[in-house]
Amino acid sequence: MGHSVALNFADGKTFFISVNNDELLLNAAIRQGITLPLDCREGVCGTCQGQCETGIYEQEYVDEDALSERDLAERKMLACQTRVKSDAAFYFDHHSDICNAGESLKIATTVTKVELVSETTAILHVDASQHPQQLQYLPGQYARLHIPGTDEWRSYSFANRPNAENQLQFLIRLLPDGVMSNYLRDRCDVGQTIMMEAPLGSFYLREVERPLVFVAGGTGLSAFLGMLDTIAEQDNAPAIHLYYGVNTEADLCEQQRLQAYAERIPQFSYHPIVGRGTDTWTGKTGFIQQHLDKDQLAENAFDMYLCGPPPMIEAVKTWLDDQALSNYRIYSEKFLQSNTAKV
Ligand code: FES
Numbered sequence: 001m002g003h004s005v006a007l008n009f010a011d012g013k014t015f016f017i018s019v020n021n022d023e024l025l026l027n028a029a030i031r032q033g034i035t036l037p038l039d040c041r042e043g044v045c046g047t048c049q050g051q052c053e054t055g056i057y058e059q060e061y062v063d064e065d066a067l068s069e070r071d072l073a074e075r076k077m078l079a080c081q082t083r084v085k086s087d088a089a090f091y092f093d094h095h096s097d098i099c100n101a102g103e104s105l106k107i108a109t110t111v112t113k114v115e116l117v118s119e120t121t122a123i124l125h126v127d128a129s130q131h132p133q134q135l136q137y138l139p140g141q142y143a144r145l146h147i148p149g150t151d152e153w154r155s156y157s158f159a160n161r162p163n164a165e166n167q168l169q170f171l172i173r174l175l176p177d178g179v180m181s182n183y184l185r186d187r188c189d190v191g192q193t194i195m196m197e198a199p200l201g202s203f204y205l206r207e208v209e210r211p212l213v214f215v216a217g218g219t220g221l222s223a224f225l226g227m228l229d230t231i232a233e234q235d236n237a238p239a240i241h242l243y244y245g246v247n248t249e250a251d252l253c254e255q256q257r258l259q260a261y262a263e264r265i266p267q268f269s270y271h272p273i274v275g276r277g278t279d280t281w282t283g284k285t286g287f288i289q290q291h292l293d294k295d296q297l298a299e300n301a302f303d304m305y306l307c308g309p310p311p312m313i314e315a316v317k318t319w320l321d322d323q324a325l326s327n328y329r330i331y332s333e334k335f336l337q338s339n340t341a342k343v
Pocket of ligand 1: 037038039040041042043044045046047048049066078079080081
């Protein structure tokens with residue numbers, strides 16, 4: 001039986017390969033045209049070093065000069081000595097071009113729906129079933145979409161998990177005068193073709209092994225929808241707290257979908273926060289960091305994922321520093337409001 005394995009690189013590109021049960025990861029990569037750096041092939045030189053981010057794997061001989069006990073505890077691994085036992089994701093801290101990995105996948109998709117989900121947000125639904133296989137990406141990653149009739153591309157996180165039908169969703173903020181926003185408002189029709197490049201990005205769900213704190217700003221929510229779709233399919237999820245901040249109540253979207261996760265994920269809690277409340281808003285207001293609970297966070301080691309505008313991410317990181325908490329790992333993705341760039 002083969003396993004689907006994501007190879008992630010420092011330039012944000014991801015390539016999926018199939019690895020047979022009895023096959024070494026390095027051999028499987030080379031067989032599929034991805035020439036990971038290597039030298040000894042015997043677990044000694046450390047040249048093929050990477051890190052396992054999700055999945056089950058075993059290593060054969062690993063020389064202590066190549067990886068220390070601490071390295072092994074951090075799930076660092078040697079591709080020439082690694083056999084995978086489940087679907088998995090590995091990170092290599094170098095660019096993909098030194099592996100002759102080629103370009104990311106570029107495929108044609110077809111618009112199936114543009115759904116207005118708040119006064120300022122739409123979900124673009126596209127059909128990628130022209131692609132002969134299931135499109136693979138890690139929950140939290142993003143795609144670049146070409147805007148028809150222009151030379152422009154924009155980046156958006158997938159808002160759902162990979163699926164056999166290749167039906168994809170992207171949460172998109174509607175700006176008064178954005179290139180994608182204008183296209184969606186003025187020219188987009190069902191059946192139009194949108195070219196897509198994917199998968200991209202190093203912001204994706206790692207091994208889910210301890211409580212998770214998700215912090216979303218605006219359409220940064222999109223990445224978490226994909227992650228929650230994935231976690232909802234798994235057993236024994238740990239506690240997950242989602243903090244979702246927007247400017248005004250009118251910006252909130254996908255409320256029913258978020259509430260529904262609580263029925264599928266037993267320890268899921270959801271905290272919408274509105275920057276500027278109105279008479280009709282009785283929930284939390286202000287900045288997200290004002291509503292994080294230091295005592296609760298101090299109880300257990302946790303993983304925090306942040307996706308949204310740079311000021312929000314910096315404010316939460318500063319808050320964490322100020323609390324002198326040291327029991328967390330943090331993963332973040334900043335994006336500019338125009339969604340023109342992931343930074
Ligand atoms: S190639 Fe030398 S340790 Fe893998």
